[in-house]
Amino acid sequence: MMKLVRKMDTEQIETKNKTVVEIEKLVKEFRIGRFTHARVVHAVNGIDIDIGKKEVVGLVGESGSGKTTVARVVARLYEPTSGRIILNGREIPKRMNRKALLDYRKHVQMIFQDPFSSLNPLHTVGYTLERPLKVHEIVDGNGRKERVKELLEICGLAPAEKYIDKYPYELSGGERQRVGIARALAVRPQLILADEPTSMLDVSIRLDIMNLMLDLKEREDISYLFITHDLAAAHYMSDRIAIMYAGHLVEIGPADEVINEPKHPYTQLLRKAAPKPESGLKPEEIDIGGEVPDLTELPSGCPFEPRCPFAKPKCREKLPDMVKVSEGHFVRCVLYSGGELQ
Amino acid sequence: MKTLLRVEKFNAGYTLKHTIVHAVRDVSFELKEREFLGIAGESGCGKSTLAFGLTRMLLPPGKVFSGKVEFDGKDLLNMNDEELRKIRWKDFSIVFQASMNVLNPVMKVKDQILDAITYHTSDYNGRLEKRARDLLALVNVSEKYLNAYPHQLSGGMKQRVVIAMALALNPKMIIMDEPTTALDVVVQKKILQEIDELRKKFGFSIIFITHDLSLLVEISDTIAIMYAGSIVEKAPSNVLYRHSLHPYTYGLMNSFPPLVGKKKRLHGIAGRPPDLSHEIKGCPFYERCPKRIKGVCDRVKPELVEIEPNHTVACHLYDEAGEKDGYRANRDEE
Numbered sequence: 001m002m003k004l005v006r007k008m009d010t011e012q013i014e015t016k017n018k019t020v021v022e023i024e025k026l027v028k029e030f031r032i033g034r035f036t037h038a039r040v041v042h043a044v045n046g047i048d049i050d051i052g053k054k055e056v057v058g059l060v061g062e063s064g065s066g067k068t069t070v071a072r073v074v075a076r077l078y079e080p081t082s083g084r085i086i087l088n089g090r091e092i093p094k095r096m097n098r099k100a101l102l103d104y105r106k107h108v109q110m111i112f113q114d115p116f117s118s119l120n121p122l123h124t125v126g127y128t129l130e131r132p133l134k135v136h137e138i139v140d141g142n143g144r145k146e147r148v149k150e151l152l153e154i155c156g157l158a159p160a161e162k163y164i165d166k167y168p169y170e171l172s173g174g175e176r177q178r179v180g181i182a183r184a185l186a187v188r189p190q191l192i193l194a195d196e197p198t199s200m201l202d203v204s205i206r207l208d209i210m211n212l213m214l215d216l217k218e219r220e221d222i223s224y225l226f227i228t229h230d231l232a233a234a235h236y237m238s239d240r241i242a243i244m245y246a247g248h249l250v251e252i253g254p255a256d257e258v259i260n261e262p263k264h265p266y267t268q269l270l271r272k273a274a275p276k277p278e279s280g281l282k283p284e285e286i287d288i289g290g291e292v293p294d295l296t297e298l299p300s301g302c303p304f305e306p307r308c309p310f311a312k313p314k315c316r317e318k319l320p321d322m323v324k325v326s327e328g329h330f331v332r333c334v335l336y337s338g339g340e341l342q
Numbered sequence: 343m344k345t346l347l348r349v350e351k352f353n354a355g356y357t358l359k360h361t362i363v364h365a366v367r368d369v370s371f372e373l374k375e376r377e378f379l380g381i382a383g384e385s386g387c388g389k390s391t392l393a394f395g396l397t398r399m400l401l402p403p404g405k406v407f408s409g410k411v412e413f414d415g416k417d418l419l420n421m422n423d424e425e426l427r428k429i430r431w432k433d434f435s436i437v438f439q440a441s442m443n444v445l446n447p448v449m450k451v452k453d454q455i456l457d458a459i460t461y462h463t464s465d466y467n468g469r470l471e472k473r474a475r476d477l478l479a480l481v482n483v484s485e486k487y488l489n490a491y492p493h494q495l496s497g498g499m500k501q502r503v504v505i506a507m508a509l510a511l512n513p514k515m516i517i518m519d520e521p522t523t524a525l526d527v528v529v530q531k532k533i534l535q536e537i538d539e540l541r542k543k544f545g546f547s548i549i550f551i552t553h554d555l556s557l558l559v560e561i562s563d564t565i566a567i568m569y570a571g572s573i574v575e576k577a578p579s580n581v582l583y584r585h586s587l588h589p590y591t592y593g594l595m596n597s598f599p600p601l602v603g604k605k606k607r608l609h610g611i612a613g614r615p616p617d618l619s620h621e622i623k624g625c626p627f628y629e630r631c632p633k634r635i636k637g638v639c640d641r642v643k644p645e646l647v648e649i650e651p652n653h654t655v656a657c658h659l660y661d662e663a664g665e666k667d668g669y670r671a672n673r674d675e676e
Contacts (some may be wrong), residue, residue, distance in 0.1 A: 202384045232600065
């Protein structure tokens, strides 16, 4: 009896707001150079993000902020230097053998930025989509062809017969990215890491790809980590937005709040810099210069301090803590250390 | 204001072994002094071919087929090489796409900036070093980079150096082909701001080519929208933003999710542009157009007509052919 009750409890929690993946204090360092030139690139410096079921978390940052590295570590294309990745309540070991990796990737898949280089030019679309089904032993024999057709049609490549025997060079950029999405979808993953999936595409078809991803989320119960440098795209796609700067998370919160009332000075800068003709045609002026700090010699305090218009001496002392400013909205800035602007 | 550049019925493209790609089709427009003209369109709409073609920078297999380009009273297309060499970079200059790769990796920044100056004029003899320093100061690059090599500069700094090179001889017109697409948003914004300040200071005209319409709306005076090699709509940017007429412009405008305001589902433009190696009968946008008129749009190519002063559009919804068909009446019924 006890067992039954407990099972019902967990089921209820699961259907409510289940966390699919938790990323805790994730650190990734790269060693470059040799001997006297040896240096360490601190690409990701302790990131905490959790992603719920059917949730889209937008990860926004400039190039070199470490956003792609986060995705690649979570996809286990890189091994983390330290930190934990917890999938469905189970911690993923730091070192994994091939079988464990295969099993992990049944749950976590990735969509890449460049659809022109992420598909093997020597294989047909059908072959590319059949591979994950075969490798992960999901469907066998005749069922496979059917599933490939189904995948193509879900991803808007209908009729499937028209595409199944084509090679990547015969497809447009948008169609290729759809194949990339179908490939990620093949194993019915819970989490898809989408690394700038629209930045290489033509403007008129970017929205279609984003809409497709949103539709698939509803249809297949998928969660996304949506990586982009485009604040507007992140707003369109995401439930929550996380802002990264120099390997640190500087702000995370509900998408509308982060966009409309950005708290961190860096988020405010990003918002000012983004074109937004809808709010009057006069562009906002920005007066912050400087560039992202060198990732081999990070400042000891707040990484944004050298460029920050509100910088204070204490910003240089130590990395500010994440402070809660409202429900689910956190900022890493001393301005808010009491929860309110000081 | 005086017209600086007049382009008439300009046709250009690429002659390949078996096909001729007709990338720019009958493009006509004018650029006034001090004007900031933005040209927007998807990749493959011919916007870069247009820019290279009218400045005679198009290399084989690219070719200008026909047309007339009048720049500052001179006929650019029929100039001989020597005449062209004299005015190129002096009267007009170009900032290329992916400027990071434009700089010579084994030449110092200073020498690259001075290269064009020493070729064209002896005005700065004896003051060359100072001129290079002044130019770098204009684009906010510290003079300590004068003797640096390109690999020592960040992407934004390289882009600034390339802009400094374009400014070197105080040109009357600068063509910028996607100058900021490879840069981060903050750097992009900063450089655009600087470009605008420089334009106000020196009074040159700019043709700014990009696919990012939301950016153009904020920075340019006039916007021309290109599709499949032709200009389909041209208007002052605030007019274009508020009252775009062509269905393509409207679709393109809606392809950028707004940053502020309520979230709502938007839709891109279905389909893809026509193959430019074939002749297009009728309107090039016909296949993708949500408002097409069967029997009219697929037969007759719409011409650019002026709907209001300075607002031209090439669409049968706004010309006589569409009128005759009684389309407007139909549209009201919907």
